[in-house]
Amino acid sequence: MARTSTPGPSSSNHLEAEFKTALQGILPGGLRFFASIGSTNDEALAWASDGAPDFSLVIANEQTKGRGRMGRRWFTPPGSALAFSLVLRPQGIEREKVGLFSGLGALALVDALQAFDITAQVKWPNDVLIGRKKVAGILVETVWLGLEVDSVVLGMGVNVSPDSIPPPEGLNFPATCVHAEGPVLSASEGPHPISRALLLKTLLEAIQRRRAMLASDTFLRAWESALAFRGESVRVWGSDAEPFAGQILGLEPDGSLQLRLPGGTITVIHFGEVHLRPI
Ligand code: BTN
Numbered sequence: 001m002a003r004t005s006t007p008g009p010s011s012s013n014h015l016e017a018e019f020k021t022a023l024q025g026i027l028p029g030g031l032r033f034f035a036s037i038g039s040t041n042d043e044a045l046a047w048a049s050d051g052a053p054d055f056s057l058v059i060a061n062e063q064t065k066g067r068g069r070m071g072r073r074w075f076t077p078p079g080s081a082l083a084f085s086l087v088l089r090p091q092g093i094e095r096e097k098v099g100l101f102s103g104l105g106a107l108a109l110v111d112a113l114q115a116f117d118i119t120a121q122v123k124w125p126n127d128v129l130i131g132r133k134k135v136a137g138i139l140v141e142t143v144w145l146g147l148e149v150d151s152v153v154l155g156m157g158v159n160v161s162p163d164s165i166p167p168p169e170g171l172n173f174p175a176t177c178v179h180a181e182g183p184v185l186s187a188s189e190g191p192h193p194i195s196r197a198l199l200l201k202t203l204l205e206a207i208q209r210r211r212a213m214l215a216s217d218t219f220l221r222a223w224e225s226a227l228a229f230r231g232e233s234v235r236v237w238g239s240d241a242e243p244f245a246g247q248i249l250g251l252e253p254d255g256s257l258q259l260r261l262p263g264g265t266i267t268v269i270h271f272g273e274v275h276l277r278p279i
């Protein structure tokens with residue numbers, strides 16, 4: 001089984017080879033690996049505009065200008081995280097379901113971690129938590145051709161080893177990493193933590209599996225059962241100046257969040273510049 005590499009020019013060649021070997025046969029679109037890059041999403045958006053085929057992947061060992069939601073920076077020091085952007089070209093019914101693509105990434109990561117006996121949950125809309133701490137964030141960006149969606153870039157950042165966790169002053173929610181929560185796998189050469197290449201392979205396979213059911217009720221129900229804080233009260237910051245509180249009920253067919261307000265009214269929160277916290 002592959003081991004996590006340490007950074008450096010030769011180890012970066014080794015890491016690229018390790019990813020290419022692990023992902024052989026599951027990336028019809030192609031793979032661009034970078035030892036260091038500004039943002040994999042920027043590279044994937046440019047590649048998508050240039051005709052990247054469906055399921056093309058940009059992956060980096062380090063990002064110097066990683067972008068998060070709501071204009072935030074995303075911390076990706078070398079050798080410690082999964083930082084990648086997947087170009088998807090929605091076909092048929094998927095074109096009407098583009099709003100579900102962040103849920104697709106989040107649910108697939110929950111599936112992939114479960115394959116290693118790690119239970120994770122989705123903090124709506126775009127985060128993945130282990131034990132109520134953030135382990136991954138998702139940034140979905142869309143390339144439009146007139147009024148039609150041309151392609152979707154699914155950018156995911158997963159904290160894998162402890163070095164990937166931002167310093168406390170850079171955190172707006174408690175954070176963890178896969179190696180802090182995950183099992184030690186034993187192999188013939190001795191026990192070692194899950195490698196980034198194996199985690200990515202498992203995750204991409206889960207994305208393919210869940211994507212095939214994107215339009216179904218099964219997908220929505222699986223996403224809903226993976227929701228963090230379901231039944232709990234949360235505070236929501238949206239476009240209004242003031243945050244408000246409500247109890248998480250579940251998901252609408254388009255992936256919007258249903259909340260019960262303190263007076264009993266049920267309201268729906270749409271995707272966008274919104275985030276929530278448990279109370
Ligand atoms: C968030 O939690 O705010 C979303 C973070 C998304 C980070 C990933 S890392 C790979 C890709 N490239 C970027 O610049 N951002 C996304």
